[in-house]
Amino acid sequence: MQQSAPLGVAVIGTGRMGGDHVRRIERAISGARVAAVADIDEDRVKALAAGIDGCAAYTDPEAALADPAVDALLVASSGPAHEAVLLAALERGMPVLCEKPMTPESSAALRVVEAEVRAAERFGRRLIQVGFMRRYDRDYQSLKRRLDEGRYGRPLMLHHQHRNPSSPPFFTSAMTIQDSVVHEIDVTRWLLDEEITGVRVLRTSPSSARAPEGLTDPQLVLFETAGGRLVDTEIFVNCGFGYQVRCEAVCESGTARIGDDRGVVANLPAGGGGAGFHGVDVVPGFEERFEEAYDREVQAWVDAVRRGEAVGPSAWDGYAAQAVCEAGVRAQGLGGDRAAVELAERPGLYA
Structure with missing residues (x-):
């Protein structure tokens, strides 16, 4: 049944992401x-x-859950704090949007999964949505539709680029x-x-001079999937020129790529006797x-809740994403050898 009144949301964690979500909701x-x-x-x-009419302030997340004006939670606190608030929300049957990581360890994430399965028996549905926002990007959604339609034949490989x-x-490898x-996972x-079943990581040598001490940058991360597909990700977190994300699907009858820079294309005159410039901002x-x-x-x-x-x-x-992350971190120490992804059996709730 559609709820007629506005959904009362408690935002847990009001740092960079949480503060932005407060602005977004308002x-x-x-x-x-x-x-x-x-x-x-x-x-x-x-x-x-x-600064918000009718908004209560708490230092204890569970006090926010108990507020009668709160219908749902948006969790944007630090990862280690997520498990406790998620379990408390599930006990109350309260819907949650939780920023990634759902939890920093796959063992904790599995406890949340098991608790949600039990909660679904009481409340009749899933309650948690995890904040992987790329699934809501128009370009990624267009690529997903084209692959699902089989427009280019079966997908065989994916190429990702992720540059900061x-x-x-303090950033580590x-x-x-x-x-x-x-x-990208x-x-x-x-x-x-389909699930990712194995990860390999290849490191550059030497690392970029832009990278902090102890950080290998860039790296090449290779995934194998349950269906035998191959996926590579270039991760370069100190590229120096901007934020850039791309994805290309290589299929039997064609390829499809998203993430090429969009916006105004500028032509600029040469400065100081050098070459002119043609391009877009990053x-x-x-x-x-x-x-x-x-x-x-x-x-x-909000609409679904x-x-x-x-x-x-x-x-x-x-x-599943956290389990692959853990395999990826193990693979960083294996000199290019494969680290297997270890997954529990998938409950029917998530079929």
Whole structure:
């Protein structure tokens, strides 16, 4: 049954992503309002709530869950805090949109999956959607439709490129898999509709001089899928020129590529006697590249919750992505040898 009143959302975690989601719910989408915000930073959460009519501020996430004005949760806190709030929400039968990672360890993610299966027996449906926003990007959705239609024949390979202008000084080689390549892991599973079964990682030598001490950059990550398809990802988190994401599907009867730079094409005169310039701007970060996808993701979640449904990436997708990440981190230490992905049996809830 469609809910008539706006959905009361509690945003858990109000840092960079959480704060952006608060703005999104208040200004960019329809059918929802921010009923509560929760964060360990009391000053920040009180200041944020003060600017929103009818919004309560909490430092304890469970207090936000208990607020009678809250119908659903958007979780954007740090990964290690996710499991506890997800389990509490499932116990209450409360719908959740959880930013990735669903949990930082696959063992914890599997506990969430098992808890959701039990909750579905009580409440009749899935309750968790995981925030893999690329599935809501128009270009990725167009590529998915074309592959599903068989327009180019069966897909045989995928090529991914994932480039960031720079990484923080604390960024590690493992984080390139867990924080960056996790997106290619999810879209690979989604585009091909099959699980990833093995990972290899090849490292450059020497590493880019732009990379912080101890970070190997760039890297080449290779996936094998259950159906025998091959997928490669170039991950380069200190490219220096901007944020760039591309994906090309190689199929039996053609290829299809997304992510070529879009926007105004400029021709500029030479400066200082050098060559002129022809090209387009490269966006500086993921927020600019995927802003619309985030809007569409949250809107789809709100619409589904108000209908009493669950859509989008599931808790199983969050678990499977984390299991592949763990294999990828193991593979970084294997000198190019294969690390197998270890998955539990998939419950019927996620069929």
